[in-house]
Amino acid sequence: MISKFKRLPKHIGIIPDGNRRWAQLHNLPKHAGYDYGIKPGFTLYETCLELGIPEVTFYGFTQDNTKRPAVQKQAFQKACVDAVNILANRDASLLVIGNSASPQFPKELLPFTSRQTFGRDLIKINFLVNYSWKWDLSYGLNNGPAQDLHESIASKDISRIDLIIRWGGRRRLSGFLPVQSIYADFYIVDELWPDFQLDQFYEALRWYETQDITLGG
Amino acid sequence: MISKFKRLPKHIGIIPDGNRRWAQLHNLPKHAGYDYGIKPGFTLYETCLELGIPEVTFYGFTQDNTKRPAVQKQAFQKACVDAVNILANRDASLLVIGNSASPQFPKELLPFTSRQTFGRDLIKINFLVNYSWKWDLSYGLNNGPAQDLHESIASKDISRIDLIIRWGGRRRLSGFLPVQSIYADFYIVDELWPDFQLDQFYEALRWYETQDITLGG
Numbered sequence: 001m002i003s004k005f006k007r008l009p010k011h012i013g014i015i016p017d018g019n020r021r022w023a024q025l026h027n028l029p030k031h032a033g034y035d036y037g038i039k040p041g042f043t044l045y046e047t048c049l050e051l052g053i054p055e056v057t058f059y060g061f062t063q064d065n066t067k068r069p070a071v072q073k074q075a076f077q078k079a080c081v082d083a084v085n086i087l088a089n090r091d092a093s094l095l096v097i098g099n100s101a102s103p104q105f106p107k108e109l110l111p112f113t114s115r116q117t118f119g120r121d122l123i124k125i126n127f128l129v130n131y132s133w134k135w136d137l138s139y140g141l142n143n144g145p146a147q148d149l150h151e152s153i154a155s156k157d158i159s160r161i162d163l164i165i166r167w168g169g170r171r172r173l174s175g176f177l178p179v180q181s182i183y184a185d186f187y188i189v190d191e192l193w194p195d196f197q198l199d200q201f202y203e204a205l206r207w208y209e210t211q212d213i214t215l216g217g
Numbered sequence: 218m219i220s221k222f223k224r225l226p227k228h229i230g231i232i233p234d235g236n237r238r239w240a241q242l243h244n245l246p247k248h249a250g251y252d253y254g255i256k257p258g259f260t261l262y263e264t265c266l267e268l269g270i271p272e273v274t275f276y277g278f279t280q281d282n283t284k285r286p287a288v289q290k291q292a293f294q295k296a297c298v299d300a301v302n303i304l305a306n307r308d309a310s311l312l313v314i315g316n317s318a319s320p321q322f323p324k325e326l327l328p329f330t331s332r333q334t335f336g337r338d339l340i341k342i343n344f345l346v347n348y349s350w351k352w353d354l355s356y357g358l359n360n361g362p363a364q365d366l367h368e369s370i371a372s373k374d375i376s377r378i379d380l381i382i383r384w385g386g387r388r389r390l391s392g393f394l395p396v397q398s399i400y401a402d403f404y405i406v407d408e409l410w411p412d413f414q415l416d417q418f419y420e421a422l423r424w425y426e427t428q429d430i431t432l433g434g
Contacts, residue, residue: 064433133399134366137354149351171403175433178395182350186388186403216281216392 007209009162011055013184014044015176018168018192020072025192031075033194038083040196047198048123049091051205055124057158058083059176063132066104073104080129081108091119097155098130105130115157126158133175153179160184162213165204167193183215224426226379228272230401231261232393235385235409237289242409248292250411255300257413264415265340266308268422272341274375275300276393280349283321290321297346298325308336314372315347322347332374343375350392370396377401379430382421384410400432 016037023033041058048056060080066073085108087094096112098105109129140152150156155177161184164176169190173181187204191197233254240250258275265273277297283290302325304311313329315322326346357369367373372394378401381393386407390398404421408414 062433067434133396137396138366140357149355170428172401173399174431175399178399179350179354182390182392182395184389211387214391216279217284 005051005205005209008051008053008205009208010053011057011159011161011163011180012048012053013057013059013161013164013176013181014041015059015164015166015168015174016041016193016196017166017170017174019076019194021168022192022194029071031069031072034072034075034079036194038079038086040193041083042086043196043198044201045087045090045092045123045125047201053123055126055159057126057128057161057177057180059174060098060127060129060131062128062175063099063102063104063130063135064175066130077104077106080127081106084109084112084127087125088116088118091122092125093117093121093123094125094127095157096127096129097158098128099132099135100130102130128177131155131175133178137178150179155180163187163204163208165189165201167191167196167200185211222268222422222426225268225270225422226425227270228274228376228378228380228397229265229270230274230276230378230381230393230398231258232276232381232383232385232391233258233410233413234383234387234391236293236411238385239409239411246288248286248289251289251292251296253411255296255303257410258300259303260413260415261418262304262307262309262340262342264418270340272343272376274343274345274378274394274397276391277315277344277346277348279345279392280316280319280321280347280352281392283347294321294323297344298323301326301329301344304342305333305335308339309342310334310338310340311342311344312374313344313346314375315345316349316352317347319347345394348372348392350395354395367396372397380404380421380425382406382418384408384413384417402428 019033019037020030023030061076095115096109100113136154139154161180164184165187167189171188189200236250236254237247240247278293312332313326317330353371356371378397381401382404384406388405406417
């Protein structure tokens with residue numbers, strides 16, 4: 001399977017949407033869905049490691065999301081903390097990006113707001129936690145301009161994204177890293193994130209191989 | 218047909234891609250394709266007017282695009298000037314947005330860099346001409362911060378987009394208005410822009426009706 005890919009993305013963005021809808025379909029309360037989103041993330045992480053993909057960014061939760069009911073907010077905050085704690089026992093260079101000055105940012109994740117390498121430095125994993133595109137893009141406005149626009153945003157340590165894969169059927173970015181997503185190819189998986197299957201991911205990679213790269217040219 | 222829509226987007230972004238591929242398929246030189254992109258734009262404009270859609274933004278050309286061969290550059294510059302001149306004889310409140318300080322910006326379009334209303338003020342039409350996302354987002358960095366991020370970008374007079382329709386099969390934004398596209402739903406038409414058919418547009422609107430609106434919440 002793996003040797004079949006001729007051209008792989010260097011950086012993949014993952015929007016793992018559909019946890020609440022999945023929970024409802026399984027007669028669970030909405031907030032119970034997030035816990036079922038952790039295992040798919042690790043299957044995907046292990047596959048990227050195996051394929052040699054250098055960087056993966058996961059959309060954890062946004063400042064917009066924190067307006068949801070408290071029980072849901074606590075559930076997705078916990079899922080992010082759990083995921084990061086598991087990753088800290090694997091091979092990864094880990095960065096958590098988001099507004100860490102806000103009480104919505106889980107304090108357990110503060111040590112990861114500068115990149116920390118665990119095990120072998122084989123793959124960069126970025127987590128967006130209490131992220132907000134307004135917070136990201138306003139950084140330069142509040143901290144003075146840099147030579148390069150990408151250097152003036154709060155998420156400057158996250159590189160340009162080649163391929164964004166969104167689970168759960170919605171065809172939108174929902175505020176996901178606007179600057180890094182400028183030239184990215186979008187692939188939508190209709191299945192909900194807790195129903196993740198490796199074949200969905202391979203299908204996205206096969207589709208990506210067929211796309212040209214123009215970077216807007 | 219028209220009365221069938223229960224919920225229409227207030228602002229549609231149009232990425233009219235595929236002119237050069239269309240030309241090649243018809244044994245024409247690549248640059249000849251742009252001219253065939255004007256008529257579809259007006260069919261779409263007239264339909265939006267009829268439907269009462271309040272705002273439409275067309276992706277004319279970008280600063281990235283101006284690195285193409287001179288004959289192509291002249292052809293897409295001319296197509297934009299022609300389109301704006303035709304619109305100036307219709308009902309529209311017209312705005313051309315792009316880096317007008319550059320020699321790549323057609324000087325014939327300078328009068329439209331502030332919004333001009335022609336005929337009845339029934340619809341806002343925005344054209345991105347010599348547009349660049351870096352130029353757009355850097356505006357606030359160079360001109361001092363505003364209270365609101367949307368107010369600090371060069372394209373601040375263009376409102377949030379509900380639905381982006383891209384012709385030509387590519388599934389990417391290619392630098393199209395990153396701030397206004399944050400929560401937009403994307404619809405891809407596989408056909409090339411000069412092969413525009415109204416049914417493609419109606420299909421996009423029907424799909425849009427089935428999407429929920431969360432604005433990231």
